[in-house]
Structures are given as structure tokens and as C-alpha cells.
Amino acid sequence: MFTIAIHGGSGTITRSDITPEQEKTYRQALEQALVTGHAVLANGGPALDAVEQAVRSLEENELFNAGKGSVFSAAGKHEMDASIMCGHTLKAGAVAGISNIRNPVSLARLVMEQSENVLLMGRGAEEFAQLHNIPVEPDDYFYTDFRYHQLKEAQQANKVWLDHSRTNTGKGTVGAVALDQAGNLAAATSTGGLTNKMYGRVGDTPIIGAGTYANNQTCAVSCTGYGEFFIRAVVAYDISCLMSYKGLSLKEACDYVVRDKLKSIGGEGGLIAVDRAGNVELPFNSEGMYRAWRNQPGAGDVAIFG
């Protein structure tokens, strides 16, 4: 038994917002990331590799707001966040506010495995990347007309946009969770954050416990949505605690947190989660979430709308 689930962000995504052509493109991109991660698991590889590879695939696709497709911050820059956690060792790595790194999720993993730290930010994280010859890209690599126009629109409206509003058909964060054949869980998340976000703003993505959490005793979780609410509600770890301390199933815990707790504080978004038995949940309280999952028996799905 093994399982992988991925997301490409949540938001106001309805069938009327994207053309059938666009829908097909998104589905193909999700399928590609899913297959990449699934292949690692099928070959007996670790959940950590599977979630890293799946997230790298999404980071390298400009459709999603992470890596190459990252949105512009208010300063007109790409300030990316990412994290990864191993459910077996409870080790974790994360980076915040980094620029020019091709695959932020791989830098997060390097922080986990090659430093004594969990979270590195900004220039310090970039220097660490350089020391370890992590691939970097020029600003041009991250430039897309689409994102640039989003920034200009947001600036004119004087708004900070979660990349999911009707005028910005949603992509948000990307992430993956997996259970491997050895019974180990892992989770990873990566994002460009909010369009026109304040310089230096950090969301839930690099925060262990908020945007990402994994523990072999319970579950692996990766979140997407308006990060500030996910930080305040410590969402990813909350799912784990509801299972371990209150005895809820993965489904019960996910429903309660996403549809009840998060909603009560105005937190829009969703998450993907897998438990130690391979059960998958992909709840969201927004109109849609780019998502996909597949397990070893062969069950699975690729979906976008609510």
C-alpha cells in the first residue's frame, strides 16, 4: 500500500472561470506531478523523495504559484517560501522569502538534511543554497506576463491578492503528501505567496505546524489558502492533534478544521492529507482546489472544482 496526493492551490475556481482548454492544461500538469511522485513510491522509494519530486514538478510549471510561476510581491520581486517534513524522524526544513532559487522545496530539504536548522530566511538561505550549489535562475526565468499583469491590477486596486480571485483564476500554493511502502509519511509545500504582498511577508507555507506537518503516528498535511489564518489556527498540526489526542479519524479531523474552525475565523482555503493507513482527504472551503491523488490499489482522481 502507498498513496500520494498533491494540490496546486485553492480559491474561487469555478467552471465558468476557465476555458475547457485551460482546464485540460491544468489537469495535465496535475497528472504529470502526480505520476512523478507516484513513480517514486511504486519503485519502493521514500515518501520524502515522492513529495519533493511532485512539488518540483509543480514548481517548474508556470501554471502554479510556486517556483517558476510565482506571483510578484509589492516590491516587484519573487519572494518564495517552502517547507518539507519527514514523519519518521520528525525532522523538517524550510525557507522563507527567497529569490532566484529554481526549486525552493529542494532547498528546504537541504536545510533539513545539511544544516542544524529548520528555517532559514532571505539572503542567509540564498547563501546556504550557493554553498551547496543549488540551481539558481535569473529573474527572467520567473517572469510571466500573466503574473506581471496580476501585480499591476492588484496595485491599481490597492489590494493584496491571494492568487485565487475571480480575476486571477486560482493557483495559490502547491504541495504534496505521501505514504510510502515502508509506512513512512512526508509532506511538502511551496509558494510564491500573495500577489502584491508586503515586502517580507511570510505566510503559512514555511511554518512547520501551520502549512506543513508530518508524523508517522498520525498523518501528513499540506495546506493552501490565506496563510495568516492557517498560521493563527496552526492548521496542519491541529489535524494531527485531533487524531492523536481526540481519536478522530483523518476525515473527521479534516472536516472539523477546514469546514468548521477555519471557516469560523474567516480562513479560506483547503488542504491535502494522508494518514498511516493510506486514507486520503482533500477538503477545502473555497469554491475549488487544484488537486489529485492516487494509491497503489489504483484508486485516484484529478479534480479542480467543488
Place this chain on the structure above:
Amino acid sequence: MFTIAIHGGSGTITRSDITPEQEKTYRQALEQALVTGHAVLANGGPALDAVEQAVRSLEENELFNAGKGSVFSAAGKHEMDASIMCGHTLKAGAVAGISNIRNPVSLARLVMEQSENVLLMGRGAEEFAQLHNIPVEPDDYFYTDFRYHQLKEAQQANKVWLDHSRTNTGKGTVGAVALDQAGNLAAATSTGGLTNKMYGRVGDTPIIGAGTYANNQTCAVSCTGYGEFFIRAVVAYDISCLMSYKGLSLKEACDYVVRDKLKSIGGEGGLIAVDRAGNVELPFNSEGMYRAWRNQPGAGDVAIFG
């Protein structure tokens, strides 16, 4: 009924490490911060003000590793972190990797109250501070011979030091938790981090759920110790979850997390916590922790050693 507790860091602090003279100085500094916060509560003021004022007092005392007394990072700079959370609204604010801000805890509160964000880092946070005329200080203000020699020692030993080893009699982080007369809880934490820490390293202090958490339904918590372990164990929120989901008392939750869970992953440190009934816990698994508490009936203590 109202209660306040503060800490000035945990570590290898034993009676043989500091002179009676030094002990007296530390006790006076703790007393001063305690009285400052206690006075706010006695006047019917909010817990948020009490913890902010107590932490400001500790930040302005060069004895403690926060604000003025912050340690040097590997880059020879002062990179400070702080956070604050309101148990009534569940709103929170935090800053990471900031320099030259006189009172990082007050900047964290400003992020909570005057922005849409929870966490701002580095230059972005400093620009936000400037916009709001938050007091800044030149590098000289944060310079102490003592800290500079600690950096040189750490660099020679090629070590990253939690400010608590025998050669660096402990101070670590500072923090405060409070219950006010209206029944509201609040928590705040502030630190200069680790001596000789990697450029850009962020510990648990600015991470809501790890170093700081407050919720009127359960408790307010502020942590001190080797931050990476506190992030991985999501310590502050864990205490709250053990109370709300498992029905543990504050004491039971604190004992389990600090003496059992944290210890099992090698996480040295401690925390201060207060619950909605005004009970106080100040557990640590290190040899000592600078700590103090006082409630309205008049009970209280100032202590350093184990």
C-alpha cells in the same frame, strides 16, 4: 484574579556558574519586568499590554538575549525575532531576522494590529517599522563586550551556541504570559537567537504555535530553548491541544511536553504557561531557567536554578 509569569531564558545555569552578585542583578531585573507587567494587570489593563510591557523591560536590559542584549550572529550582526498573540481574538503578530529595532515585541504587536499579516521578516519588517515610526537604535546600542567575546569564542570553537552553556551563563530568549481581570490570556516572546547562528536562521520565537501561543479556551505559552526542537514539536500549541482535546490540566500538559516529548527528541529548554483559571507552570528540562510569576492573591516567586 489575574496572573503574570515571565522568563529570561533557560540553559545550563547552576549556582556555581554565577556569583552571588550576578544572581542578585538577575533577580532584580526579573523583578522589575514582573512588576511592570503586574502593574498593568492590577490597574485592570489587558493581558496583551502586560506581556508586551514585561517583555520590553527584559529587551531593554542587556542581561538578557533579546533587544539590547541580543547575541551576535555568525555575520556579526544582531538578528532578532519576536512574536505576540492574543488569546481572545486569536490574532497574532511576529517579526523575524530584524535589526536595529529597540523593542521587537512592540513591532510584532504592530504587525498584529496594523497589518493584514502575521509574520514579517528582515528588511520588509524594518520598512514597516519605519512607516510607523517605531524607535530604532544604532548598532552601538546593541553592542556589549560580553556578547562580542561570546561570538569570538563560538567562532573559534566553530560552534553555534544557545546562550546557556557553562561558558555563557544562560539567558536565551525572554517571554511573558498573562491572564487579565477580564479573563483574557496573552503571550509574547523575544530573542536574539543563537550566538554565531547561521545568517538568516529563524528559531521558534516568531513561530506562532511553536514559541508562542495563546487561546482563552486553554492557555498562554512562551518557550525558551533550542528553537529547532520547539518548531518540530510545535510545543506551544501542543500544550493547548493536550488541554482541549485530551482534557489534561495545564500542569499535566506541561510536564508531558517538556519532560517527556521534548526530551525524547533531545530538545533542551523550558516554557512558561498560564491557564484561564490563573494557574501557572514554569517547567524546564535544562539545569535552570530565569523565571518569575505573581498573581493577584499575592502568591509568586523569582527563581533561577533547578
